[in-house]
Amino acid sequence: MFTGLIEDVGSVRRLERAGGAARLTTATKIPLDSIALGDSVAVNGACLTVVAKGGGELTFDASPETLERTTLGTLGTGAPVNLERALRLGDRLGGHIVTGHVDFIADVSERREVAGNIVFGFRIPGQFARYLVAKGSVTIDGISLTVNTVTDSGFSVNIIPHTAAMTTLNGMKPGGRVNIETDILGKYVERLLAFGSTGQKEGGLSLELLAKSGFL
Known part of the structure; x- marks a missing residue:
């Protein structure tokens, strides 16, 4: 279980394919002594299990299902990734309840500046529009955000400067693809x-x- 509040923007060191699965290694500034082997970490919103750590790196196994449902399999070396450790009992729930189970991949259709904020638009498969409501919660690449508007084929969000600076959204452009988990x-x-x-x-x-x- 996660909150959607990103702790670190790491980067991909290696993505090693093995049949239909893969092993993903990311660099991180999260203290490794706070993470045990077997712990869950959300990587761009996908809940993965830590299988190795050391030297400022975390390594995860990604199943064929994970690679099919998320963008993780398309990440190249150096790509930034949002990282969040699992919620601990007693932590503040500053975002919303996030499971780390990605529902679908959305395409970035729009990016525009509004009063110093960034408004993003996303195209989504029509069958998922019913899970999104204006002013409700949505998780984009692991980030807990508030939905601005919803249509039958997409939705929009408003990103404040702090969120943009502390996540991968700062570099997101139209044509990009993101992992979406609905509430x-x-x-x-x-x-x-x-x-x-x-x-x-x-x-x-x-x-x-x-x-x-x-x-x-």
Whole structure:
């Protein structure tokens, strides 16, 4: 579990293919004594397991599923990556609940400056638009952000100077591709609406169902 608050912008040292999988090594300024082998770290929003560390580097194994669903397999040597260690019990939840499970890849369609901020537009597969709402949360390459506007084929966000300076978004341009994780709360609500109170896929929502599901 993560918050979407980036701790370090590292860089890719190596991406070694092995069949359909890969081993990714990144440079980082995060103290390595704070990370154990087997720990989870979000790399551009994808939850990966640390399999080796040392010399200012972290190494992760990436499965075929991860490479297919994210942009990690396209990263070249020196490419910047957003890094975040897993949330610890008692940490402040400054962003929002992020699982590190990427839903889809979006294309950057627009970048423009507005009063010192950067407004980005993204093209997305239409079936995912229902998980995005204006002023709701979204994770872009591991960064917790607030949605500005939503259409049937895309959405936009506003990036303040601090966020741009502390993440990979500062160098993002139209034509780039990013990992998107939508808010998990919307997925649970959709699931509850689809199955209703009987557990069968019939639709409908009630106060009783919300209570049984732990929302009340």
